[in-house]
Amino acid sequence: MKMKIRMLRNASLATVVMAFLAGCAVPAPAPEKQFTLATQSIAEAETSGATEFAPVELKSARDKLSQAKLAMGREENLQAGRLADEAMADANLAEAKARSAKSQKVVAELQESIRVLREEMRR
Secondary structure, three states: OHHHHHHHHHHHHHHHHHHHHHHHOOOOOOOHHHHHHHHHHHHHHHHOOHHHHOHHHHHHHHHHHHHHHHHHHOOOHHHHHHHHHHHHHHHHHHHHHHHHHHHHHHHHHHHHHHHHHHHHHHO
């Protein structure tokens, strides 16, 4: 009988401790700043030509930002923040690829101009 009472007391104590810990848990704040930064990064990527030169990365960024908004609607703020961070990283990658592609295009045009000038000089 004493054994059962001890077991019940320990179980009750464990339940109280778990309820206390659950009550102390603070929900993660909404990732508003991460949303803003990801949205700005996507806009900058679009401005730099990512729509033409890095469409896959830009689409990935947009998709992840949409998923983040859905997660935030479900109050899964940690998940929403992680997805917003990933969206920002994808947008930054898209912007870098677009800038690189534009630079390579300019270099190719300059090289062609030089080639044409050399041919004209040989005549």
